[in-house]
Each structure stands twice: as C-alpha cells, then as structure tokens.
Amino acid sequence: MEDDAPVIYGLEFQARSLTAQTAETDAIRFLVGTQSLKFDNQIHIIDFDDENNIINKNVLLHQAGEIWNIGASPADKEVLTTCYNKTSDSRVVSCAAVWRMPTNWETGSHESPDDSAHNPQTLELLCHLDDSAHGNAACVLWEPMGDGKRVISLADNHVLLWDLQESSTQATISSTAMLEGKGQLKFTSGKWSPHHNCSQLATASDTAIRGWDLRTMNQIYCIDNAHGQLVRDLDFNPNRQYYLASCGDDCKVKFWDVRNIQEPIKTLEEHSHWVWSVRYNHSHDQLVLTASSDSRLILSNMVSISSEPFGHLVDDEDLSDGEDNHQEDKCKEPLKDSVVSTYEEHEDSVYAAEWSSADPWLFASLSYDGRLVINRVPRTLKYQILL
C-alpha cells in the first residue's frame, strides 16, 4: 500500500525539538521547535491527516529564543513547555517557560493557511520556570498522565520539581535535588517514570544514569558508566515498570532492569554514530525507535524484553474457540528481537523521534536540517503484533 510511504515536511529553520501533543488523542499532532539565532523562532504544529496522507501545519511564534527542548502538557492540549536559549549582553542563557497556544490558532490556519505562515500568532507566556540560582535548563518534563500541574526541570546539576498553579500562570518550586560530585556535572536529559504513581525520575548525566525518588528527592540508583560515553536520552518502558532504555555517544542503545544495574539486559549496536533519542511505543513496548546522528532512524522489535514476550496476549472476546487454539500455538514460538526497518529519509543528524499520541503505529522524526518525516510501522509487523 502506498500509504506506507513516508511523509516529509520541511521546516525553514534548523530544529532539534519535537514532541507529540500528548493531550491530543484524536488527531495526530506533533510540535516542532526551531533553532535560529537570527530570526524569530517558531513552533510548528504539524497535523497529519492519516486518511489523505496530508500534512497541515500551523506556525506559532516563539520569540523568546531558539528552542532546545519542547514538552506538551498531558492534560491541556494548549499548554506546552520549552527550554530555550536567550542571548543577552553577549551571554547565552538557557531558560524554561510554560506557554499557552492562542486558542484560535486552528481556525485561523484553516481559513488562510498561507497567511498563517506570514503572520503567525504568538505564544502566550504563562510563566517562567526560572530560578537564576539553578543554572541553565536542559529539559522540562511533564508529569506523565498527570493533571498538568507538575513539571520537573533539569537545570545544570539540579532537579527542580515545580507546582503549576492558577491555570499554570504561577510556578513554585516544591522541591529540589542536586547532583553532587567532582567536576561540572550537568544533566543531559531525563525521564519521568509513569510507574510507581509517578514518583520516580531517571536522569542522564555524563556516562551515568541515575534514578530519583521524587517523594524524598533522593537518589535511588545509579548506573555508572551506563554507556562508554555521554548518555543522550532515556525512556521508560510504558508497561514494565523496572525497564529502562538508554542511548548515547557510544552508538549503543541499552536496555536496563533497574533492579539489577550491573549489566544491561540487552544492547543494540545498529547505529554508526551517536544515538540521540530512544522511544518506546506507548502501547506496544516491543517497538523501540532510535534516532542517531548517522542520519538514520531505526525501528527495532525488542520482543524478548517486552511486556508481551510471546506475542500479543489472546483476547477472549476477539477470538472464537477454534481460532484460540491456533493462536496459542503461534504464541508459543519464541520471537526474535530484530531491526524492523531503517529509515534513511534524513540527510542530516536526526536528533529527535517521537511516537504519535493518537495513533500507536505512527511516528515522527526530526533532523537538524529541519526535515520532519512521518512514518508508520510496517503493515506486516502491525498485523503480526495485533493478531
């Protein structure tokens, strides 16, 4: 089928930050933040029309600075956070802020899509997540599946847990933690665990992965030398609470069981350069997406360490008895981990990849040259997982 072909969208500016609009579960929508030092930066709202294979874009201005990280609120479609660089007095400062999209961005775009590119609307600033004492913000994490009231920002070597109040117009630090050690330690990225009642956080700094308990703000585990070099990104398995994926500059993707941090349970070495992003599929955790600066995006099928190691669990409702037996036989076959496919549509380093929050079989990847590519999980694999 031709709709398996990738859909490509080009941004005018270079871009690193990509997120799915988490609160939106009907439309397939991604948010991309651009990086430009010379022009006003933008947030592109990319709507993908699955049936017609068409992309609709809307642009919002983000005048505060170039965007390094973007996060969408899990509760309110219109609220998002960015980490951006601001230059003032020939100093570059990284800040974080909570923004609200103007309510009528969508209607405006539909009427005159050309217009919106030229006269884009501006984001409405809700509040800054800044505390000058804590240094440059690296990323902001929303509480997964939360009510959009709690965010964590990682700034240099601090973990800051914020409470958003008064419809997010006010942010107060509720607790902090600090990474201590020799040298200049900095968080590169982090991930808020959706398990354990959202009380855990994992952060990456240099070659180590650390776990934090947000109730006490204490470190609960530390995987030293998780990667040979810098750890770039992390993701939690959405279905297995102790499973964690990480990637880094040693070109590897590693899967960890945080109860036993001596050895990774699995290591992938498919990329030929640094791996910048790793993402579990939200529903089918055997599907893992990795983006690398070798300009490739790789979709792997990690069945052996997924929550469904023997394939999809049989749903009694869906299957008649006859099919049931057949199904069970098929499920007994040990499935092998494999690379599902390698996507080579990008020409530059791919820094971000995200699954759609609306369609579990759809994902987007963003390369530095501003190219956004939307791909689907191959049909055969999809049916294999579903049936």
Added chain:
Amino acid sequence: MSSSTETPASEDPGRKRRVHGMLKLYYGLNEEGKADEEPQSLDPCDINGPHFDPEHYLNKLRKECSLAELMDQETCMVKQIRSLDSDMQTLVYENYNKFISATDTIRKMKNDFKKMEDEMDCLSANMAAITDFSARISGTLEDQHAQITKLSGVHTLLRKLQFLFELPARLNKCLELQAYSQAVSSHRRARCVLQQYSHMPSFKGIQDDCHAIMDKLAQELRQKFRDGGSSAKDLSECVELLLQLDEPAEDLCEKYLNHAGSRLELDLQSLEAEIRPSPPGPALKDSSTRRPSPSVTVGSPPDGTAKTSALPSPSSNTDILEFIDRGCNEFVSSLCLVITSYQELFVNHAQTGELASKNIPQMANSKLHAFVDDLAARYFSLVERRIKEEKGVADNSLLVRALDRFFRRLQAVAKLLPGSSVPQQGTEIVIRAATERVKQYLAALQSFYMDSLTDVRQALATPRLSLAAPGAGSHFGGSTSGRDAPSSLPELLSSLSASILNQIKSVLASVHLFTAKDITFSNKPYFKGEFCCQGVRESLVVSFIKFVCQSSRQFCESAGDKGGSTPPALLLLLSRLCLDYETSTISYILTLTDEQFLAQHHNPVTAVTALCAEAREAAQKLLNHYVKVQGLIISQMLRKSVETRDWVNTIEPRNVRAVMKRVVEDTTSIDVQVGLLYEEGVRKAHSSDSSKRTFSVYSSSRQQTRYAASYTPSAPMDTNLLSNIHKLFSERIDIFSSVEFNKVSVMTGIIKISLKTFLECVRLRTFGRYGLQQIQVDCHYLQMYLWRFVSDENLVHFLLDEIVGSSAHRCLDPAPMEQSVIEVICERG
C-alpha cells in the same frame, strides 16, 4: 538320425546316434533333439522305428515318389538287406566259437576240484592227531605249574613285606639325607597297602611310623617352601612333592602367592616412598611455584632437560624416568619372575602330571590373574600418581622415555599372561598421561602467550614516554617519533609472532616424541590416529589458535565500555598478528602439524578456513576497536575544547588553538604507528597541491556563497537547500564503520570519528563573531594537515565544511574571517 533312415544297417548306428547326440548337446539343440525324436519314433514310416508299418511305408513311397526314385529306393533297400544278411552270418559264427571254448573250460575245472577234496580230508585227520597229543602233555604238566605260580606269589609278597618293614627306616634315612623325592615316592608306593591292611596291628604300627615321618617330611618341605630362599628349581621340586603328599593345591598357590606378594609389596613400598617424601602440601606449593616457570624453561627443551637434571624435580626425589626404571626393574621384573615360576609350578607342570585332573591349572591360573591384577592395580596407581606430579612441561623426552619403558616392560607381562588386562590398563595410563600432557602443553602455550602479551604491553608502555617527548619537540615531524622507540611495533610484532611460533614448534616437537618410531606404544592405534588428530591437532594446536583469537576479541569487549584499558598500540599489534595468522600462520602451523603427525583424519577436524575466518574476524574486530579507541581519544580532546570554551565572548583569533595542533600531532603519530604495521592502502588521487586547491575551493567559493545566503533574511531556505543538494550528491558517511586492513582506511576511520564529534559539538554551542573565526582558523589548520591521511580528501573537506557551516549557523554575528588572514595565521602555526 534322418540320415540314418536311409542307411539303417550301417555298421554302428548306436555309436552314430551317440555322436549325433553329443553334437546336438554341443550346439545346445538338446530340447529340439528330443522333440524330434518323439514323433519320429512314433512315425510308422520310420523304417528303424518300433512302430514301422511296411504297408503304410510302401503306400507312402508309392504315393510320393516317382518311378525313378522308387527304383533307386528299391536298389538301395536290396543293398541294405544284403549287407544286413552278411552281418548276421558273421555274428552267428562268432557266437558259436565262444560257446565251444566255454564248454572246454568247465570240463577242466571239474577235474581239479576232485583232487583238492582228497587233500583236505588228509589235513583234517592230521589236525585231530595233534590235538590229542597236546591235551595229553598239558595234563602231565598241570601240577608243577600250579606249584611254581604259588611259589612266585609268595616271593613277591615276601619282598613287599620286607619293603614295608624297612620303610620307616628308609624314610628316616631319606629324611636325613634330604632325599625328599625318594622318600615321597617310597611312601607313595606303600601307602595303599598300608591303608588296606591297617587293621592288622603290625601294619598299623608301620603305617603310623610312616605317617609320623611323612608329616615331619612335609613339615620340612613346607618350611623350606616358606623360607623361599631356595632356588626356583628347589622350590618347584618342593611344591611338586607337596602336591604329591596330597597337600591341597589351593593352599599352596595361596601360600606361594602370598609369599611372592610380600616380596613385591616391599618393592611397591619402596616405590611409594619415592613419591611420599613430598607430602601433598609442599607438592602443591611446588607445582604452583613451578607453574610460571614453564613458560621460561619450555622455550628451549634441551635447556629445560639440562636444568631439570641439574636441579632435580622438586616435587619428588627422583625424576620420573628413574622412578619408572626402578619400578620396572624391581617390581615388574620380579612380578614377571613370580609369574613364570608360578606358571612353571602350578600350571605347566600340573598340566602334564596326574594333577591336571583336579582342575588345578584353571584354579591356579585364576588365582594368578587375581594376584597380578591386584598388584598391578596398585603399581598403576603409584605410577599414575607419579605421572601426575610431572607438571613441568620442560622434560617431555624424559616422560616419554619413562612411559615407553613402562609400557615395554608391561609387554613382558602380557606375553607371560596372555589373558590379563594389565597391558591394556598400562596402555590406558600411557594414553591418559599423553592427553594430560597435551593439556599441560596447551596451558603452557596459553600462559606463554599471555606472558608475551604482558611483555609486549610493557615494551609498549616504556617507549611511549620516550616517544611522547621527542614527538612534542620535533613538532609532529611524524616519521621521526616512531623511530625513537627502542623496540618498534614491527619488531615487537615479529618477535611476538616468532616466539609464539617457536613455542608452538617446540611444543609440537615435544609432543611428537609420543609418536616417535622407537617408542613402543607409538604404534598403538590410539597414538596413530586419535592422538594425532584429536589430541594434538584439535585440542592442542586448534585450541591454541582459537584461544589466541578469543583472547584478542576479549580485548575489544572488556575494554569496550571503559575505553583505553588496553593500550591502542597493543590492539593494533594484535590485529596485525591475527591478520598474519589468517593469511599464513594458521595454515603453516596446521600443515606443520599434519606433516609431523601424519594424521589421517578419520573424524571431521576443524578446517583451516574456519580458523582463518575466525582469525580474520578477530583481526577486524581489533582493528575496528583500535579505530574506535583512537578516534575517541581525539574526539575527547575536541569535545572538551569545544564544550569548555565561551565561544560568544572569545577574542579575535591570533593562533590556531593548541588542541588542534595536538590533534594533528596525535593523528600523525597514529599514522606512523599504523604505518609500521599496515600497508598504505589505496587513496583517491589528489592533485599535486592538494591542500591549497581544495582549501581555496572550500573556503572561498562555497563557504562564501553559503554565508551570503545566510546573511540575507529573505532567503533562509537557501542554506538548507544548498547543504541538502550537497548532501544529495555526496554519499552517506558511516562514522563508526568497519575499516579495511590498510593504513589509509584506518586513518580515515579515526579522522571521520573525530571530525563528526567536532561537528556535533559545534552544533550544540552558540558562537560569537570571533568564535566563528576561531573555528574557521582551526578548520583550515586541520584541512592543511589531515587530507593527506585519508583515502578521500573530499571527506575531510565535506566534514570541515559542515563544521564551519554549522558554526556559522550557530553564530550570533556571522562575519567570517578573510581567507588570507586565516592562511597567514595557519602558516604561522
């Protein structure tokens, strides 16, 4: 036969028929012949047939034949009839003559018989007269004959009685004279009689006396037997007599064996004492202290043996050869003696004598087997214990000679005792010792290999210091820094591979002793087949090669995460070593092995190609790892230099940053290092003045257009477009990819990794005007020096372009520096 119808009277039809029949038989017409015969004999027209009907025949002739033919037929038939008539006349005449002569003969016989009858009558009359006479003579002599018989009977009885009465005295005398055999034979003769008449008091007395004397005699014999000091002949006589005295054979065997056993026991104990002086504790310590030494001593087997002979094996007082020698000379030879004399006494002798009936040989044999097996088992356990102590691999010839001797002597036992399992157990011990030895050699080889690696490591570590100093001084005059090292990489490599090869050869030579022609056990099937093939080839040579590959691979894996736990030079060296193994060494070693051991491979053995593939894989892995490690070292420098600087507020560039010089220096020294071990490799041709030309292109034309594009706010797309178009036409670059086995490829790999890191780091930073300019200067500097290392200089250009382009993008105030100024700065160094 058809022809014979016409000549029925031809002289011998039967003969003719027979000849005919034979001919038919010859031509395989048998069946048809018979078929022919049947109808013919029934044919009424067959003149010779039994069913011949003249009427019919005549009618037929008349009907069928012409007149002329009839006429002919008639003449013919008349002729035949005539000849038949004459034949008949001849026959009748002959028969008459014969009859006449027969009558004459019968008449003559009648006369002769009458004469014979008369003579027979006369003979019978004479015989009757003779019988009569003879009867009369015997009647007269009868009385005297009876008397004589009686007298002679009395005489013998008296003689016997006399013998009996004299017996005790005689026996005593024999006892005194120690003429035991005479005594026994005398007694034997009297024994039955005495037994029979024992109810008479006088005889009883004699019997008692005799018994007493014989008991004494038996006692003495037993004593003598027990003392055992006497010669074998005496002993055998002794046993024989005792057997004749109804001494139970089983007891005798047992006693004999016990007696021999105690003597052999002494031998065994003295052997055990040879081992015992080293109680387990010290022995263990000794062996553990000896462990590292084999790698030193084994290097030269002649030295090794000299050493061991000068400095006796610390694990026991005597060396193994001496031990086995003693075992053979003392234990085995006396065992053989025992076996021979035992067999002489109980088996062979008894077989001829009347004792054979009592199943004594069988009993004796089984006893002997049990006895020998028991002792041999103990002896073997001792020998095995001793062999186990032979841990040092230095003195293999000694062990082999010892085993040979051990085995040879057991053959004697085998000859003496055909059914015994002893020689087989002996062979098993030899085989075990051999396999054990092969294992030890493998361990020694492995430890030797690891030791030499440690040596290489040290050798690499020491010159590194001296390498670094002049390297900095001579300002990357690249080619000089390599020479400063006292032992350069190629030398290390060649010495390493040569020493390993020598080691393998010497080990092979040592192991080869097991199969030498003059060694008795070498012609056992095990040593001809399995030992060569499984033992030496597979578990020694192949295992070692596999070990080399595996340990090499481990260097990649263990060092993978930590990075740099293995010096990169060692990785490089090992990779070359593995590659050399792949190209030549493995096949050489295996050919050598196969030649030396003339192995006929019955079982499937590891193929040379499989090993080569393994070695190549290891080499590839090591080289890739080398590239990775070296690339990371340079990447780390570049990354730190980019990350730690404040690029917005930097000053105007006056110099190339020191880190870039360092990068070029390091790259140069890596280039030298790799060049020492790997060939140059192919690179794309570049023009005579490569650095200049490409640089000008890179900096002036392309870069300018790109910057120009990014200046104008109206066309932000152009930059992307340009770089995208550029990328469309250039191939995708795999950064951490497999490299080829040549210098250029390795260097390309390292530079790719380094520059890509540089690019990614630059993209994460924000630059001020001077920051960009500094990057320009740095890149130009790298450009000047790095192109020469790589296979395709465009690759360097492309990556450097990307770096400058990216930093221009990340620049707040992108005002590039004048090309000429950059060049001046870079020229200045």
